Amino acid sequence: METPTTRIQGELPISEVKQFFTAGSSGDFETLYRQVNRQALAPFFRSYLSTNSVILDAGCGRGDLATQLQLHHPYCIDLVFEQLCQSRRLDFIGSCVQSDLAYLPFEADTFDVVICANVLHYSGFIGLEELHRVTKSNGRLLLAFLERSDYTRWAIELAVCWGVFPPFMRDAVLLDISDLKKLNVIIEDSATVVYLPPWFMVSRTVPRTGLVVYVLRKTVSVN
Numbered sequence: 001m002e003t004p005t006t007r008i009q010g011e012l013p014i015s016e017v018k019q020f021f022t023a024g025s026s027g028d029f030e031t032l033y034r035q036v037n038r039q040a041l042a043p044f045f046r047s048y049l050s051t052n053s054v055i056l057d058a059g060c061g062r063g064d065l066a067t068q069l070q071l072h073h074p075y076c077i078d079l080v081f082e083q084l085c086q087s088r089r090l091d092f093i094g095s096c097v098q099s100d101l102a103y104l105p106f107e108a109d110t111f112d113v114v115i116c117a118n119v120l121h122y123s124g125f126i127g128l129e130e131l132h133r134v135t136k137s138n139g140r141l142l143l144a145f146l147e148r149s150d151y152t153r154w155a156i157e158l159a160v161c162w163g164v165f166p167p168f169m170r171d172a173v174l175l176d177i178s179d180l181k182k183l184n185v186i187i188e189d190s191a192t193v194v195y196l197p198p199w200f201m202v203s204r205t206v207p208r209t210g211l212v213v214y215v216l217r218k219t220v221s222v223n
């Protein structure tokens with residue numbers, strides 16, 4: 001399906017996001033996410049993966065998290081062709097499709113596991129609904145996103161001022177647990193990513209704020 005290039009994601013213009021990741025100016029930003037993936041997200045998500053699952057990595061970027069998780073032939077989608085090309089170079093990657101998270105070119109109930117890390121702030125709830133749609137009943141969603149809170153807004157502002165985040169991140173669309181509860185899901189696990197220099201790690205005991213991780217199980221809908 002063709003992605004409307006003028007779509008506004010919450011307050012976030014898709015063209016700016018696309019340009020940022022296409023222009024190769026995302027280097028420092030992606031270095032930061034690589035560290036977060038290696039130290040926090042991959043160890044947290046690993047135990048929720050099983051062999052022979054049909055997996056979607058939505059907003060796969062250059063395939064860093066897929067590499068850390070040693071995924072076996074996952075389907076990968078990303079908005080930005082240049083990012084997908086980097087993923088495609090990795091020999092364990094399955095099919096790569098250029099697509100917007102908000103308009104996934106897959107049938108409902110397709111994947112056993114859907115992974116979406118560090119992307120939902122570009123699409124907001126519309127992207128979350130799409131991820132849920134393509135997940136099989138009883139399948140899992142492994143999500144890492146920026147939780148809606150004053151602390152998160154303050155941390156984003158700081159990261160923009162320090163030049164770690166691009167300025168458009170000020171308009172990031174933040175989700176919280178009330179959004180997850182609008183879907184047919186059970187929350188199996190959750191944690192908060194904390195930074196204790198030089199390490200990122202997950203904590204289940206601190207409040208959910210900043211970058212958070214959730215494991216959701218899609219329940220069978222009863223209409």
Ligand SMILES: C[S@@+](CC[C@H](N)C(=O)[O-])C[C@H]1O[C@@H](n2cnc3c(N)ncnc32)[C@H](O)[C@@H]1O
Nearest residue numbers: 021059060061065078079080083100101117122
């Ligand atoms: C910070 S990177 C995260 C990459 C990967 N998930 C990871 O954690 O290593 C964000 C990625 O999301 C992609 N992206 C942004 N908005 C998107 C959208 N609406 N649909 C699909 N991908 C999107 C960007 O092109 C970029 O590759």
